[in-house]
Amino acid sequence: MNVAVVVNPSAASGRFRHRLPQVLSTLERRLRIEVLTTRSSADAVAACERALDGGAQALVAIGGDGTFHTALHALDGRDVPFALIPAGTCNDMADALGLPADPVAAAAAAAESLADGNVQQVDLAEVVYPDGRTLRFGTVLAIGYAASVADRGGRLKWPAGPRRYDVAALLELPRFRGRVYDVTLDGVAAQLPAVLFSVGNTGRCGGKLHVCPDADIADGYLDVTTQGPNSLPATLGSTMRLFSGVRSATDTSTRRFRVREIHVASAGHVTFADGEPLPPPPFTVHCAAGALTVPKVG
Numbered sequence: 001m002n003v004a005v006v007v008n009p010s011a012a013s014g015r016f017r018h019r020l021p022q023v024l025s026t027l028e029r030r031l032r033i034e035v036l037t038t039r040s041s042a043d044a045v046a047a048c049e050r051a052l053d054g055g056a057q058a059l060v061a062i063g064g065d066g067t068f069h070t071a072l073h074a075l076d077g078r079d080v081p082f083a084l085i086p087a088g089t090c091n092d093m094a095d096a097l098g099l100p101a102d103p104v105a106a107a108a109a110a111a112e113s114l115a116d117g118n119v120q121q122v123d124l125a126e127v128v129y130p131d132g133r134t135l136r137f138g139t140v141l142a143i144g145y146a147a148s149v150a151d152r153g154g155r156l157k158w159p160a161g162p163r164r165y166d167v168a169a170l171l172e173l174p175r176f177r178g179r180v181y182d183v184t185l186d187g188v189a190a191q192l193p194a195v196l197f198s199v200g201n202t203g204r205c206g207g208k209l210h211v212c213p214d215a216d217i218a219d220g221y222l223d224v225t226t227q228g229p230n231s232l233p234a235t236l237g238s239t240m241r242l243f244s245g246v247r248s249a250t251d252t253s254t255r256r257f258r259v260r261e262i263h264v265a266s267a268g269h270v271t272f273a274d275g276e277p278l279p280p281p282p283f284t285v286h287c288a289a290g291a292l293t294v295p296k297v298g
């Protein structure tokens with residue numbers, strides 16, 4: 001099987017770069033690989049598209065959630081098996097796919113499944129803007145507080161690694177009192193007051209925030225969680241529980257919905273999906289059931 005392998009050398013600030021030769025040789029044991037080394041997302045999309053147009057039968061991406069997100073652009077709905085090798089900071093998508101956290105172990109599992117045709121279909125989420133533009137994501141779309149934390153954390157120079165986001169969470173907290181979001185959930189209009197607003201194809205974002213803890217990547221549904229608003233101490237408490245990795249950081253203000261589609265009418269909020277910035281609402285998010293073919297592992 002001919003496989004294009006896109007490598008993001010900047011994922012996790014290069015922390016896994018020394019493991020790359022071993023990851024590639026592990027893939028090569030079962031697959032014929034063409035390695036695409038890229039400097040930017042745009043570079044990666046173009047290189048992947050060229051490789052897929054040129055006959056690559058599968059795509060492997062080595063990096064984190066942003067690398068995964070970029071690979072989705074390149075796939076652009078093509079029904080080509082895709083494997084993600086976790087080499088990023090948070091690796092939420094790789095975790096949701098059940099891949100081993102170690103990149104070499106993940107490469108071995110993915111290569112074996114791809115070579116044997118042992119694949120499965122999982123869901124993606126599709127964000128449709130009023131002008132018809134459509135973007136896809138795999139993990140969680142965050143609006144409000146978590147999106148602002150992702151935004152600020154990504155811009156902080158210190159500390160290195162995931163700790164940046166803990167610092168950003170504290171810095172952003174005083175600014176947040178909650179907002180009311182105008183939404184339509186499977187055709188039913190609602191106004192949802194929230195500090196944290198998450199639309200999950202999977203359960204986790206930011207490496208440890210289990211914002212949609214019951215989400216299932218293959219059920220054909222999206223899980224929507226809203227949390228808050230509360231008093232500042234209560235918001236601080238529930239946020240700290242969430243940031244400490246508690247699996248289900250609920251409080252009395254947490255509301256959960258399971259839908260096929262959500263329309264967010266409230267305009268202009270900072271939005272992130274797969275840890276990457278997305279144009280703000282208004283938009284409609286719907287579940288693209290079974291839209292991604294991935295190796296079956298475990």
Ligand SMILES: Nc1ncnc2c1ncn2[C@@H]1O[C@H](COP(=O)(O)OP(=O)(O)OP(=O)(O)O)[C@@H](O)[C@H]1O
Nearest residue numbers: 008011012039040044064065066067088089090091
């Ligand atoms: N193939 C690529 N080559 C170069 N840069 C890329 C590529 N894919 C994505 N990028 C850029 O690199 C940035 C970091 O990549 P990525 O998100 O995968 O790593 P991370 O932030 O360490 O991991 P995570 O998102 O899991 O926390 C992305 O925000 C994106 O802009």
